[in-house]
Amino acid sequence: MPMRFLLLFSRQGKLRLQKWFTPLTDREKKKVIRDVMALVLARPPRSCNFLHWRDIKVVYKRYASLYFCTGLEDQDNELLTLEVLHRYVELLDKYFGNVCELDIIFNFEKAYYILDEFLMGGEVLETSKVAVSVSMENADTLQETMEEYMNRPAF
Amino acid sequence: MPAPIRLRELIRTIRTARTQAEEREMIQKECAAIRSSFREEDNTYRCRNVAKLLYMHMLGYPAHFGQLECLKLIASQKFTDKRIGYLGAMLLLDERQDVHLLMTNCIKNDLNHSTQYVQGLALCTLGCMGSSEMCRDLAGEVEKLLKTSNSYLRKKAALCAVHVIRKVPELMEMFLPATKNLLSEKNHGVLHTSVVLLTEMCERSPDMLAHFRKNEKLVPQLVRILKNLIMSGYSPEHDVSGISDPFLQVRILRLLRILGKSDDDSSEAMNDILAQVATNTETSKNVGNAILYETVLTIMDIKSESGLRVLAINILGRFLLNNDKNIRYVALTSLLKTVQTDHNAVQRHRSTIVDCLKDLDVSIKRRAMELSFALVNGNNIRGMMKELLYFLDSCDPEFKADCASGVFLAAEKYAPSKRWHIDTIMRVLTTAGSYVRDDSVPNLIQLITNSVEMHAYTVQRLYKALLDDISQQPLVQVASWCIGEYGDLLVSGQCEEEEPIQVTEDEVLDVLEGLLVSNLSAAVTRGYSLTAIMKLSTRFSGVNRIKKVVSIYGSSIDVELQQRAVEYNALFKKYDHMRPALLERMPIMEKSASNGPTEIVQTNGETEPSVVDSKHPPPVSQPANQANDLLDLLGGNDVVPVIQTTVPTKPASAGGELLDLLGDLSLSGVPTPAPSVATSQPSFLLDGLSSQPLFNDIAAAAIPPMTAYNKNGLKIDFTFERANPNPNVAVITIHASNSTEADMTDFVFQAAVPKTFQLQLLSPSSNVVPALNQGTVTQVIRVLNPQKLRMRIKLTYTLKGSPVQDLAEVNNFPPQSWQ
Numbered sequence: 001m002p003m004r005f006l007l008l009f010s011r012q013g014k015l016r017l018q019k020w021f022t023p024l025t026d027r028e029k030k031k032v033i034r035d036v037m038a039l040v041l042a043r044p045p046r047s048c049n050f051l052h053w054r055d056i057k058v059v060y061k062r063y064a065s066l067y068f069c070t071g072l073e074d075q076d077n078e079l080l081t082l083e084v085l086h087r088y089v090e091l092l093d094k095y096f097g098n099v100c101e102l103d104i105i106f107n108f109e110k111a112y113y114i115l116d117e118f119l120m121g122g123e124v125l126e127t128s129k130v131a132v133s134v135s136m137e138n139a140d141t142l143q144e145t146m147e148e149y150m151n152r153p154a155f
Numbered sequence: 156m157p158a159p160i161r162l163r164e165l166i167r168t169i170r171t172a173r174t175q176a177e178e179r180e181m182i183q184k185e186c187a188a189i190r191s192s193f194r195e196e197d198n199t200y201r202c203r204n205v206a207k208l209l210y211m212h213m214l215g216y217p218a219h220f221g222q223l224e225c226l227k228l229i230a231s232q233k234f235t236d237k238r239i240g241y242l243g244a245m246l247l248l249d250e251r252q253d254v255h256l257l258m259t260n261c262i263k264n265d266l267n268h269s270t271q272y273v274q275g276l277a278l279c280t281l282g283c284m285g286s287s288e289m290c291r292d293l294a295g296e297v298e299k300l301l302k303t304s305n306s307y308l309r310k311k312a313a314l315c316a317v318h319v320i321r322k323v324p325e326l327m328e329m330f331l332p333a334t335k336n337l338l339s340e341k342n343h344g345v346l347h348t349s350v351v352l353l354t355e356m357c358e359r360s361p362d363m364l365a366h367f368r369k370n371e372k373l374v375p376q377l378v379r380i381l382k383n384l385i386m387s388g389y390s391p392e393h394d395v396s397g398i399s400d401p402f403l404q405v406r407i408l409r410l411l412r413i414l415g416k417s418d419d420d421s422s423e424a425m426n427d428i429l430a431q432v433a434t435n436t437e438t439s440k441n442v443g444n445a446i447l448y449e450t451v452l453t454i455m456d457i458k459s460e461s462g463l464r465v466l467a468i469n470i471l472g473r474f475l476l477n478n479d480k481n482i483r484y485v486a487l488t489s490l491l492k493t494v495q496t497d498h499n500a501v502q503r504h505r506s507t508i509v510d511c512l513k514d515l516d517v518s519i520k521r522r523a524m525e526l527s528f529a530l531v532n533g534n535n536i537r538g539m540m541k542e543l544l545y546f547l548d549s550c551d552p553e554f555k556a557d558c559a560s561g562v563f564l565a566a567e568k569y570a571p572s573k574r575w576h577i578d579t580i581m582r583v584l585t586t587a588g589s590y591v592r593d594d595s596v597p598n599l600i601q602l603i604t605n606s607v608e609m610h611a612y613t614v615q616r617l618y619k620a621l622l623d624d625i626s627q628q629p630l631v632q633v634a635s636w637c638i639g640e641y642g643d644l645l646v647s648g649q650c651e652e653e654e655p656i657q658v659t660e661d662e663v664l665d666v667l668e669g670l671l672v673s674n675l676s677a678a679v680t681r682g683y684s685l686t687a688i689m690k691l692s693t694r695f696s697g698v699n700r701i702k703k704v705v706s707i708y709g710s711s712i713d714v715e716l717q718q719r720a721v722e723y724n725a726l727f728k729k730y731d732h733m734r735p736a737l738l739e740r741m742p743i744m745e746k747s748a749s750n751g752p753t754e755i756v757q758t759n760g761e762t763e764p765s766v767v768d769s770k771h772p773p774p775v776s777q778p779a780n781q782a783n784d785l786l787d788l789l790g791g792n793d794v795v796p797v798i799q800t801t802v803p804t805k806p807a808s809a810g811g812e813l814l815d816l817l818g819d820l821s822l823s824g825v826p827t828p829a830p831s832v833a834t835s836q837p838s839f840l841l842d843g844l845s846s847q848p849l850f851n852d853i854a855a856a857a858i859p860p861m862t863a864y865n866k867n868g869l870k871i872d873f874t875f876e877r878a879n880p881n882p883n884v885a886v887i888t889i890h891a892s893n894s895t896e897a898d899m900t901d902f903v904f905q906a907a908v909p910k911t912f913q914l915q916l917l918s919p920s921s922n923v924v925p926a927l928n929q930g931t932v933t934q935v936i937r938v939l940n941p942q943k944l945r946m947r948i949k950l951t952y953t954l955k956g957s958p959v960q961d962l963a964e965v966n967n968f969p970p971q972s973w974q
Contacts, residue, residue: 025249025251047480050481077445078484079444079445080402080448082481083441109242121283123317125314125347127403138272
């Protein structure tokens, strides 16, 4: 079930992560972000997590100060997508240890790397939490080793 | 040159900015530094600079100048560089830029890298944003990796293959061999992505689908895997709230759906496992319900046995009662999809669905409304409409327009009685009047006109509604039209359906004049009320007040109002003799099949006579009519249109065709058509004319009736009377009956007589001859100076969709009819 996009944004409307699974121009992306953000932020607190925008279903869930929001095609299973979002949050939580918005702000590139180990092309890549964590650890090790070798700070 | 600041440092700094301007300034400064750093081809810090650029890009600032740098990072040997480089490529580049093609070579090399994580990066990037060209170039590499034993790479290669197939469907064949033993993997990641790949292939190509069904025996394999997932014990790695790998379960169910659709054998093979999943899945948490949801969708789509289908609908029914809003929403959505095919089963849950109308959540309300309209039928219309009207009262404005339209449609299809229909529409107009669509006003007017027995009741209710509230324009327009039309019934207190109210003529005129002056009235509404006031001049006794109003508006600033007033004024002054005929009661209107603009064809007294101003457009409230045509036909002089009010057929063309008919006749060998329609004898017609049917008090001379025509199931009988005032006029009433099984519609009866006679054809009672002799159409013919009467008649009607036309001569008139 291909997702069209995944967005993370704060209650104040600041974008923290954007992953696009379909090719769109910059202008189109900005429009989608603007519209979807406005719709989601306008929802009253205890509404259901699904809404319709244009021809896609938007599934969103709020975790603390961040909204996790994704756009689905018509035949996709919304309830399962909620589980996908939850799984992503769990992965972030495992990696950062009690993840909060600041972690994602200051380590946005890591958030992307984790996402890329979990989803690809809008589909779930790995269903095991453990497997994703192991991959991240190993890749990180690769990174630091090289940097240590170069005796330079990572960035 | 000092080292560029670190990423986290930059982020910290930018976050301290207090205004947008301050932030912009910081960003511009940093961008300049980064740009110069890029220019210097600094390898060491490129990684850091691109990372910062990506951060600024996320804030919304342009970062395109970093695209080439990403490519350089990808080409670097350091893993850190590659990681950021590929991330940058995915964020900043897309297939629209030519630059991205430069990546192809790098990706190719990285796909063959010794480190699996580098290979993984390349696969990931290709699978997320690879263009068709890149996919074509690299498909071979991906296919190779699909066959590797390394599960980390295999799962990534599978999803990359999915992307390649989506971009270049022709390459699908290439991956077929590699799929052979994908499903025998133990690794869930590989299993999951394999199922996705197989799904994609089956969805895209019916050949593939057939191949996988038959040759690969996919269904048994999938059933086995699913069974293991359900039956196996606790697996901590894949467990979600007690369910083992729900993601994989759902994907398998989805693939089963595709395999089982329209295929009996496959559907048969999966019946058991579906039943098992449906009954055993734990429903306390969202994850269990996600699986159940997918199961229901699968059951509904394949050729499942009926017991399974009922089980599925019941699960949806249980979902509807769940506390969780998401689940209720999902249930309503699914029921909407199945309501067409399993209508009865969904009807059982109607009361729950209707309860969802009262839910607080907007998404749920909308779904419930759509589903409720889909469930309305002849049996439940009364109950459902009550709920829907209640919903209309209390819902948000965004729903009102759709709800009102839905109510009108449902009422039109299933109204149990005319009174109920009118009451329902009244309710909609009074509660959501401003939200109804524009075409509802003429539709409603037509409905009211055609409900003849409800006129008094309708006008009374509308009048009372007007007294309460004149702000909702559609309601006001309909009400003023009705009052203009049926004001006499209102004042005389004739209502049978409810307690008649006491209204004087002055009070009615007060209300209508109030509409004219009120600020709330739209221009269109004012037009309606002015016309209504004018029409009352023939229905009320006191015309002076009306004359005054009309003359005042003759100098109105609104051009439309002014023109109407001027013409109505002229009607009072110069053409007062025409006024009664022109402002008469409206006839029953014909309706065209669809609910598009109705084709209403009649002469009605509403039109400004063409003698006054032939260029005047018909008033907005009036449908198109052919009065002008008729008057033209009659010479366009001071001749009152002869044809009476209730003319569902086309009087203008009837006149023309009669003349034509006479041209055919060669009764007396004279080719020139005798004008049997009264053009040349205005005096005769005016003498005989009255606005009421003539034959009420005719002395029944005992002239025996006769059958004039009997063919193809259509029988026409003539009965005779002598007109009382003028014994030379024979009044013949035709009775048309239909013994076939289908109604005859668009029935037109025309008659012509030899030129020594004169014939007047009055309007028929209707133009539908009901089937199986359930009723007759009657029409009156008056013949002057009857001697041995002969007549040629022409009949046209539509039977079962095909038009029928027939000519006949009637010679067997009884001798008493002309003596």
